[in-house]
Amino acid sequence: xxxxxxxPRHKVTETGTxxxxxxxxxxxHRYMYWYRxxxxxxxxxxxxxxxxxxxxxxxxxxxxxxxRSKTEDFLLTLESATSSQTSVYFCAISGGLAGGRxxxxxxxxxxxxxxx
Amino acid sequence: xxxxxxPISMDSYxxxxxxxxxxxxxxxxxxxxxxxxxxxxxxxRFIIQGYKTKVTNEVASLFIPADRKSSxxxxxxxxxxxxxxxxxxxxxxxxxxxxxxxxxxxxxxVKP
Numbered sequence: 459x460x461x462x463x464x465x466p467r468h469k470v471t472e473t474g475t476x477x478x479x480x481x482x483x484x485x486x487h488r489y490m491y492w493y494r495x496x497x498x499x500x501x502x503x504x505x506x507x508x509x510x511x512x513x514x515x516x517x518x519x520x521x522x523x524x525x526r527s528k529t530e531d532f533l534l535t536l537e538s539a540t541s542s543q544t545s546v547y548f549c550a551i552s553g554g555l556a557g558g559r560x561x562x563x564x565x566x567x568x569x570x571x572x573x574x
Numbered sequence: 575x576x577x578x579x580x581p582i583s584m585d586s587y588x589x590x591x592x593x594x595x596x597x598x599x600x601x602x603x604x605x606x607x608x609x610x611x612x613x614x615x616x617x618x619r620f621i622i623q624g625y626k627t628k629v630t631n632e633v634a635s636l637f638i639p640a641d642r643k644s645s646x647x648x649x650x651x652x653x654x655x656x657x658x659x660x661x662x663x664x665x666x667x668x669x670x671x672x673x674x675x676x677x678x679x680x681x682x683x684v685k686p
Contacts, residue, residue: 493676500661501618501676517675548617562608565617 461485464549464566472574477536479569481549483529488553490532491516491563492524494545501548507532539573546570578662583681592649594680596662599643604666607638607645612659612679621660622647649682657684 461484471477481490489508493501493516503516505524513524521543523535536543549566579597586592598607606625610618622629624636624645635648649656659679 498678500678503675550617562620562623563610563618565619568615568617 462549462551462564462566464547464569466569467567468570470572470574471539473540474538477539477571477573479534479547479549479571481532481534481551481566483532483551485551485564486529487551487564488529489551490526491550491552492522492532492534493548493550494518494543495548495568496545504534504547539571541573544571544573577675578664578677580660580662580677580680582678583683585683585685586652587685588653589651592652592656592682592684594647594649594660594662594682595644596647597644598662598664601642601664602666605664606666607636607642608663608665609634609636609647610661610663610676612661618661618676652682652684654684654686656682658682 463482465480469477489506491506492504494504495501502518504518504522505513505516507513507526510526510529513526521536523537525533532549547569550563552563580594584594606623608623609621611621612618622631622634622636624638626638626642629636637646637648647660659681661676661679663676
């Protein structure tokens with residue numbers, strides 16, 4: 459499996475508090491992504507990064523910000539968490555430097571976030 | 575990004591062949607078709623990818639007609655462990671960010 463970890467794996471927080479989720483990779487892949495998964499919606503892209511300090515919005519970016527100061531880390535921040543952001547969050551990576559299928563995405567184990 | 579349409583769910587029995595069809599009517603010339611599999615409480619994982627005609631690997635086959643407006647994932651002789659959600663995606667590997675759009679997927683239930 460690709461070396462990709464997420465932390466924390468589970469988190470319960472209260473409405474209005476800031477939350478930061480971390481994605482860490484050891485594969486030196488160029489692209490990193492944050493998705494959320496909710497029942498009946500499949501996976502929806504929140505933000506993605508195509509390099510250090512290069513990020514862009516996805517389908518459901520409102521209420522989220524991201525940062526990528528190093529190749530290996532991609533942070534997702536909820537500035538003021540709301541109950542509608544209760545979800546499972548997946549990080550993914552793609553675009554290895556050593557060839558292969560560049561657009562194959564490798565997913566992390568997920569973070570289950572509950573906002574009360 | 576091309577959107578995809580798949581059946582919401584399918585049922586099958588162990589040992590049967592399962593075919594899941596995906597529609598992608600506005601697929602672009604540079605788009606590839608990719609299928610992912612997701613088990614409960616795990617992230618999706620890559621199954622197979624193709625551009626046209628037929629692709630086969632150790633897990634599945636992918637059939638793509640000449641007009642590329644649909645594709646069919648074929649799972650030979652499914653087992654209980656193939657119960658999962660299957661996602662069809664289309665995307666351009668040269669697209670900025672290699673963004674792939676996941677739809678709702680097809681929930682496959684394999685029964686004994």
